[in-house]
Amino acid sequence: MASTIVVGYDGAAPASRALDRAIEEARKSRAQLLVVAVAEMPLNPEGPQSFGTLDDSPARMIPLVEPAELEPVLAEARERIDAAGLTGEYTWAAGEPASAIVGAARDRGAKLIVLGSHHHGLLARVLGPDVATQVKRDAGCDVLVAD
DSSP, X not given: OOOEEEEEOOSSHHHHHHHHHHHHHHHHHTOEEEEEEEXXXXXXXXXXXXXXXXXXXXXXXXXXXXXXXXXXXXXXXHHHHHHTTOOEEEEEEEEOHHHHHHHHHHHHTOSEEEEEOOOOOHHXXXXXXXXXXXXXXXXXXXXXXXX
């Protein structure tokens, strides 16, 4: 069974460098790539969509559909991976990016996560850790941050 390399991809320049590095790593190790694009949302988008029901029935869930803005992001990643002659899978998640990426890596038993390095200003550092820092802390596998 081929190993899996997860790459967080949003189409930005740092993520583009991360995809290049993930392609390089996949070639070396003959791994399969899993590209994860995340629609960032502050609340749990899969949580109940109402404050409950009038009886004891479970709250109704609104099914999530892929946001239109992620379609071209995943299509670009697919095009680049196909051009490299590699196999990839493409998925999206809604919510907090670090949790979504780590969750996808755990679900697939990934051996490596590759992310881009976003250099944040002072305010962003004060407000909390960036995605790469959170992923490194929680991943449970190797994490490579491409500069």
